[in-house]
Amino acid sequence: PVLPPGSYDVEYTLSGFSTLKRESIPIAVGSTVALDIVLKISALEEGITVTADTPVVSTATAQVSTSYNKEWVQNAPVRRFSYFDLINSAPGVSQTSNVGSSTAATSLGSSTNENSYQIDGTEISSTPWPNTAAVDGVEVLQLGASAEYGNVQGAVFNIVTRQGGNQVHGDGNIYFQNDALTGRNTSPSFDNNRPYHREQWKDATAQISGPFIRDKFWYFLSFEYQRDWDSQPGVDPAFPSKCDSRRMFWKFNYSINDSNRLLAGYHDDFYWIPQAASAFTAPSTISLNHGHNPTPNLVYTGVLSSRTLIEARFSGFWLQSSTDPNEEGQSRGGIRVTDDATGFVTGAISQWTENRSWRYGLQGKLSQYADDFLGGSHDLKIGLQYGTNGGENLNGPNDTERIAANGRRTGTTQLPYYQGTNALTWGTYADDTFRLGDRTTINMGLRYDYSKGYYPSFPMLGPLGEMAGVMSPANDDVYHFNVVSPRVGVNYKLTNQTVVKGHYGRYYSAIERDFSAIVPSTTAEYTFDVDASGNRSNFTSQTPANLRVNPDRKNPYSDQYIAQVEQGLAKNLGLQVNYVYKRGEDFAGWQDIAGQYVQVPYLDNVGIDASGDTFMLYRLASAPNDRIFLLTTPGGLYSRYNGTTFMLTKRMSNNWQGVISMVLSKAEGRIASSARTGPSSNQTSASGTF
Numbered sequence: 177p178v179l180p181p182g183s184y185d186v187e188y189t190l191s192g193f194s195t196l197k198r199e200s201i202p203i204a205v206g207s208t209v210a211l212d213i214v215l216k217i218s219a220l221e222e223g224i225t226v227t228a229d230t231p232v233v234s235t236a237t238a239q240v241s242t243s244y245n246k247e248w249v250q251n252a253p254v255r256r257f258s259y260f261d262l263i264n265s266a267p268g269v270s271q272t273s274n275v276g277s278s279t280a281a282t283s284l285g286s287s288t289n290e291n292s293y294q295i296d297g298t299e300i301s302s303t304p305w306p307n308t309a310a311v312d313g314v315e316v317l318q319l320g321a322s323a324e325y326g327n328v329q330g331a332v333f334n335i336v337t338r339q340g341g342n343q344v345h346g347d348g349n350i351y352f353q354n355d356a357l358t359g360r361n362t363s364p365s366f367d368n369n370r371p372y373h374r375e376q377w378k379d380a381t382a383q384i385s386g387p388f389i390r391d392k393f394w395y396f397l398s399f400e401y402q403r404d405w406d407s408q409p410g411v412d413p414a415f416p417s418k419c420d421s422r423r424m425f426w427k428f429n430y431s432i433n434d435s436n437r438l439l440a441g442y443h444d445d446f447y448w449i450p451q452a453a454s455a456f457t458a459p460s461t462i463s464l465n466h467g468h469n470p471t472p473n474l475v476y477t478g479v480l481s482s483r484t485l486i487e488a489r490f491s492g493f494w495l496q497s498s499t500d501p502n503e504e505g506q507s508r509g510g511i512r513v514t515d516d517a518t519g520f521v522t523g524a525i526s527q528w529t530e531n532r533s534w535r536y537g538l539q540g541k542l543s544q545y546a547d548d549f550l551g552g553s554h555d556l557k558i559g560l561q562y563g564t565n566g567g568e569n570l571n572g573p574n575d576t577e578r579i580a581a582n583g584r585r586t587g588t589t590q591l592p593y594y595q596g597t598n599a600l601t602w603g604t605y606a607d608d609t610f611r612l613g614d615r616t617t618i619n620m621g622l623r624y625d626y627s628k629g630y631y632p633s634f635p636m637l638g639p640l641g642e643m644a645g646v647m648s649p650a651n652d653d654v655y656h657f658n659v660v661s662p663r664v665g666v667n668y669k670l671t672n673q674t675v676v677k678g679h680y681g682r683y684y685s686a687i688e689r690d691f692s693a694i695v696p697s698t699t700a701e702y703t704f705d706v707d708a709s710g711n712r713s714n715f716t717s718q719t720p721a722n723l724r725v726n727p728d729r730k731n732p733y734s735d736q737y738i739a740q741v742e743q744g745l746a747k748n749l750g751l752q753v754n755y756v757y758k759r760g761e762d763f764a765g766w767q768d769i770a771g772q773y774v775q776v777p778y779l780d781n782v783g784i785d786a787s788g789d790t791f792m793l794y795r796l797a798s799a800p801n802d803r804i805f806l807l808t809t810p811g812g813l814y815s816r817y818n819g820t821t822f823m824l825t826k827r828m829s830n831n832w833q834g835v836i837s838m839v840l841s842k843a844e845g846r847i848a849s850s851a852r853t854g855p856s857s858n859q860t861s862a863s864g865t866f
Contacts, residue, residue: 235617236609238665238679238738240319240754240821242266242835247828249311256351256379257404258305259314263333266316267823267837283318285758285817285843286330286734290685294334295473296427296441298491299563301535303469305445307400309349309381310425312338319756320679320738323605323621323663324541324559327686329734329760337441339429340394344386353377367409368455375405375416391431398425410455415503417450417462434479441473450502456519459503461512463525467497485543492536499529511575523574530570537563555609566598566689568634572641577706581783585706592641593699594634594648597689602626607663619665619679627687627731628656634697648697655691657731659684665738673744677754684733690764691807694723716800724769726808734760734815748827753820760815763846766805772798815845 244252244262255261260281264271268284282288293301317325317332325332358374378401385396400423405416427441448466453459471493478486500508501524510524541559570592577587605623612618633650635643663681670676692698700719704712740754773794780787796803819841826834 234742235615235667235669235675237322237617237619238320238667238677238740239317239322240738240740240756241315241317242823243316244314245828245833246312248833249308249314256308257402259308259311259335260305262308262311262314263316263335266314266318266331267835268318268819268821268839268841269316269331281331283316283331284756284819284821284839285815285841288330289688290328290330292325292328292330292332294332295443295471295491296337296439296475297334298473298475298489298539299537300471300473300491300493301565303471303493303495303533303535305421305423305447306335306337306425306443307381307398307402307423309347309383309400310337310396310398312336319736319754320665320681321663321683322619323607323623323661324557326561326603326605326623326625326661327601327627327684329683329685329732337425337427338383338385338396338398339427339439340385340387340396342387342390342394344384346382346384348382349380351377351379362409370407370410370412370455372409373407373411373413373416375407375413375418376403377405378403388428393431394429396427399423408452408454411453412459415453415459415462417453417502418448419450420448422446436478437476439473439475439477443469443471443473445469456521458520458522460501460506460510461521461523461525462502463499463528464502465497465499467495467531469493469495469497483545483547487539487541487543489539490536493534494536495531495533497529497531499525499527499531501525501528508572509574511577513577513579515579517579517581525574526576527571527573529572531567532569533565533567535563535565537561550610552610552612554611557605557607559605561603561605562601564598564600566596568594568596570594573701586703587706587712588701588703590701591639591699592637594637594697595692595695596634597629597631597692597695599627599629599687599689601628601687615669617667619663619667621663621681623661623663625659625661625684626656627659629654629687629689629691631691631695634695636697637699648695653727654694654725655727655729657684657687659731659733675742677738677740677742679736679738679740681736682733683736684731687731688764691725694720694725694807696720722801722804724804724806726806729764729807730762730809732760732762732764734758748829750825750827752823752825755820756817758815758817760817760845762809763813763815764807765810765813766807767810768803769806770798770802770804771796771800813846815843817841817843 244265249262252262252265254265260271263269264281269281270283271281281291283291292299295306313336315332315334315336317334318330321328321332353374354376355374358372360371362371380402381398381400383396383398385394387394400421402419402421402423404419407413407416423443423445425441425443427439430438430440432438446468448464450464451462453462471491473491474489476488480486507524508528512521512523512526514521539559539561541557544554544556546554546556571594572592573588573590575587575589577585579585603623603625605621607619607621610618610620630652631650631654633647636646636648638644661682661684663679665677665679665681667675667677698720700717702715702717704716705714706712735758737757738754739756740752743751743753745751774797775792776795778791778793780789780791819839821837821839823835823837826832
C-alpha cells in the first residue's frame with residue numbers, strides 16, 4: 177500500500193521451480209502493473225534474471241491518464257511557479273492563462289471548477305501550492321475514474337511528494353532571471369514603448385531527507401523562497417506586480433511494524449500575490465491578496481492479511497488571507513472609475529476583504545483480493561468518505577462609477593458586510609476489478625453521494641461598518657443532493673501488444689457554494705445615475721430578499737463514453753488512441769421570475785463594425801427593484817464534447833523518455849470558455865458567471 181513510484185525488483189520463488197527475478201520494474205503514479213510469470217520446473221537451485229521486461233500496454237483499467245516520473249519532474253522544460261506547471265503539461269489539459277499566478281486549467285471539455293486536486297492521493301483542492309522540488313511524480317487522470325472518485329466531472333490531478341530513506345540526502349535549486357535575460361514579443365506601437373519588464377525572478381529551494389531511525393522512521397523537508405516581480409506590456413515598470421512566496425513542506429514516514437505504516441505531511445505557503453496589471457489599470461486600482469494556508473495530511477495503512485488491506489486518511493487546509501491595495505500607502509477605501517470609451521480604470525481597488533476558508537475530510541478504504549471467485553480474480557475496494565468546506569469573509573466593496581461610451585455615468589455603492597457559505601458531503605462506494613483469465617478485465621463500480629449546502633448566522637453591520645448587535649438568521653439546508661453514480665469498463669487483450677478498452681461512467685460535480693448572495697447578512701447593493709456635478713439619483717437596489725434558491729435544483733452531471741486502443745510498438749514504446757464523448761446536463765443558472773419584459777427593435781448602426789441590422793431585444797418594463805432572481809436548474813444549459821487523443825509514449829530507457837500527443841476535439845453547449853469570473857480567463861461552470 178502507498179507504494180512510491182519508481183523502479184522495483186521482484187523475486188518469485190517456489191519449491192521445485194527455478195527462481196525468477198524481475199529487475200527494474202517501472203511503477204508510475206497511480207498505475208497497476210500486471211506481470212505474466214512462468215516458472216520452470218527444476219530440481220536444482222537455479223535463478224533467472226530479467227531486466228525491465230514489462231508490457232507498455234495495460235489491461236488493468238480503461239482510464240485515460242498520463243503519468244510523469246521523477247526524472248521528468250526534475251528535467252521538464254516548463255515554468256516552475258508551482259506544481260500546477262507540471263500537471264498542466266498533460267495532453268488535453270489547457271491552462272487558461274499564463275499571466276501572473278493563474279492556476280486554472282480545463283481538461284477535455286470540462287471547466288476549471290470541475291477538477292480534483294490531490295497530494296499523495298488525498299483531496300486538498302487547488303489552494304495549497306507545494307513547490308516543484310518536493311514533487312516525486314505526477315498523475316493526471318482525465319477520464320474513466322473509478323467509483324473511488326466522487327464529486328468530480330473533470331480531471332483528477334495527483335502529485336506524489338518525495339520521502340526520506342536510509343541515506344541522508346540533500347539538494348537545492350536556484351533559478352534566476354532579470355530583464356536582460358527576457359525577450360520582447362510586442363511592438364512599440366502595441367506597448368507604447370513599455371514592453372514586458374522582468375524586474376526580478378528568484379526561486380531557490382533546499383531539501384534534505386534521511387532517517388530518524390534506520391529502516392523505521394524517515395523524514396523529508398523542503399523550503400522554497402520565490403520572488404516574481406514583473407510588469408505586463410504597456411505597464412509602467414516603476415510599478416511592477418510584486419509576487420512573493422515562502423513555502424515549507426515536511427513529510428514523515430513511520431513503519432510501525434511490517435503490517436502498519438503512518439504518513440504525516442504538512443505544507444504551508446506564506447504568499448503575497450497581486451492582481452495582474454495592464455496598460456489600462458492605474459497602480460492604485462491593483463489589489464494584493466496575501467495570507468497563508470496550513471495544510472496537514474495524515475495517512476494510515478494496514479495489512480490485515482496477504483489479501484486484505486485497510487487505509488484511513490485525514491487532510492485539510494485552513495486558509496487565512498486579506499485583500500489590500502498593492503500600492504504602498506494607498507487607502508483601502510475610495511471610488512473606482514471605469515471609462516468604457518478609453519478602457520482606463522482609475523481610483524481605488526474593487527474591494528478589501530478579510531477571508532477565512534477551509535476544507536477537511538476523512539476517508540476509509542478496505543481492499544480485498546480474491547484469487548478464484550466466480551470464475552476469476554477480484555480486487556474489491558469499498559470505502560466511506562466525509563468532507564466539509566466553507567468560508568467566512570468580511571467584505572468592504574468600494575463605490576464604483578462607470579462612464580459609458582455615450583457619456584452616461586452610472587455607479588454602485590454597498591456597505592461592508594459579513595458573508596459565508598458551507599457545504600458537507602458523505603460518500604460511499606464499491607469498486608471491483610474482475611479478471612477473467614489472462615485476456616479480459618472488467619471494472620465495475622457504484623457510488624452514492626449526499627451533499628448539502630448551508631450557511632450559518634453572521635453579525636449584522638451598521639452604516640459605518642460597526643457591529644449592530646444583531647445576528648442574521650441561519651439556514652442549515654439551502655439545498656441538498658442524493659445521487660448514484662454507476663461506472664463500468666471492459667479491457668480485452670487481443671495480443672500481448674494490443675489491448676482494446678471501453679468505459680461508461682456517470683460523474684456528478686461537487687456541490688457549488690454559489691448561493692452566497694442570498695445570505696441575509698449581505699448588505700444591499702445600490703445602483704444609481706451620476707450627473708455632471710457628481711450628484712447621485714435614480715437609486716435601485718438588489719438585496720438578499722430579491723434572490724432565492726430553488727431547494728429542488730438538480731446536481732449537474734456528465735456521462736462519459738470512452739473507446740480506446742493501446743498498441744505496443746517496440747520495447748518501451750507504446751501508442752494510445754482514444755475517443756471520448758461527454759454529455760453534460762442540469763447546469764444551474766439564475767432566472768428572473770418576477771420581472772416583466774417586452775421585445776423592442778434595436779438598430780445596430782453606432783460604433784466600429786456596426787452591422788446596420790435590426791435585432792429584437794428584451795427590455796425590462798417593470799420596476800427593477802421588483803425583480804426576483806431564482807437560482808435553479810432552468811433547462812437548456814448543457815455541454816457536449818467529442819474528442820480523440822493520440823499519444824505516443826517512450827518509457828524511460830537508455831537515459832531518455834518522451835511523450836508526443838495530439839488532441840482533436842469539439843465542445844459545444846455550455847462549454848468552459850463560455851463562463852468566466854474575470855479578465856484573467858478563469859473559467860467555471862458555476863451559476864451566474866456568464
